[in-house]
Amino acid sequence: MIIGILDIQGAVSEHEVAFQRAFKAKNMQGSTKLVKTLDDLKGIDGLALPGGESSAISAQLARLEMDKEIHSMVEQGFPIMGTCAGTILLAKRLITDMDEEITVPLGLMDITVKRNAFGRQKESFEHYIEIKNMNKPYGAVFIRAPMITEVGNGVEPMAILNDEMVIARQNNMLAMVFHPELTMDTRIHEMFIDIILER
Numbered sequence: 001m002i003i004g005i006l007d008i009q010g011a012v013s014e015h016e017v018a019f020q021r022a023f024k025a026k027n028m029q030g031s032t033k034l035v036k037t038l039d040d041l042k043g044i045d046g047l048a049l050p051g052g053e054s055s056a057i058s059a060q061l062a063r064l065e066m067d068k069e070i071h072s073m074v075e076q077g078f079p080i081m082g083t084c085a086g087t088i089l090l091a092k093r094l095i096t097d098m099d100e101e102i103t104v105p106l107g108l109m110d111i112t113v114k115r116n117a118f119g120r121q122k123e124s125f126e127h128y129i130e131i132k133n134m135n136k137p138y139g140a141v142f143i144r145a146p147m148i149t150e151v152g153n154g155v156e157p158m159a160i161l162n163d164e165m166v167i168a169r170q171n172n173m174l175a176m177v178f179h180p181e182l183t184m185d186t187r188i189h190e191m192f193i194d195i196i197l198e199r
């Protein structure tokens with residue numbers, strides 16, 4: 001299995017390490033590939049969109065003409081995982097606090113996402129969350145986290161914190177508003193590997 005990590009901006013190397021550790025935890029062969037160009041999208045089994053700055057990532061995705069290709073791959077069942085800014089990019093609908101909004105989401109997942117809804121940098125926090133089918137709480141790191149404010153029928157809540165959906169799944173798409181790559185706990189990366197294995 002080869003998992004691509006979108007390498008435009010944000011927490012990229014942390015996802016590489018996390019997936020490598022997740023493969024080890026699952027006792028399986030697997031590797032990661034940094035995806036910087038349209039061509040790099042070939043030969044991967046899934047793609048992770050890291051957290052960072054969604055406006056910067058979205059502008060580059062369009063400039064590199066990767067947005068349409070990712071869209072059509074995912075529509076055909078290709079597994080994708082979004083973390084924080086990555087979740088903003090997956091959304092069909094965006095609510096923003098920015099006047100000069102330039103983020104154009106990929107428009108794949110039937111969710112409405114509000115940028116920076118959990119607050120700015122200084123309101124970043126860690127919180128234990130209960131995740132569906134996991135027997136131990138997971139320590140999640142929220143950094144300028146977006147909020148999933150609305151979901152369509154096909155979206156399954158995988159974790160809720162204070163009435164807010166913090167992990168959502170829609171078929172081959174997994175989205176979370178926090179940063180799983182910043183902790184040693186590999187269970188969320190393993191969850192994405194399982195989604196790829198379901199294919």
Ligand code: GLN
Pocket residue numbers: 050051052053054055083084085086088115116143144145146
């Ligand atoms: N607030 C950022 C954005 O809107 C996302 C923050 C993050 O990925 N940690 O893009």
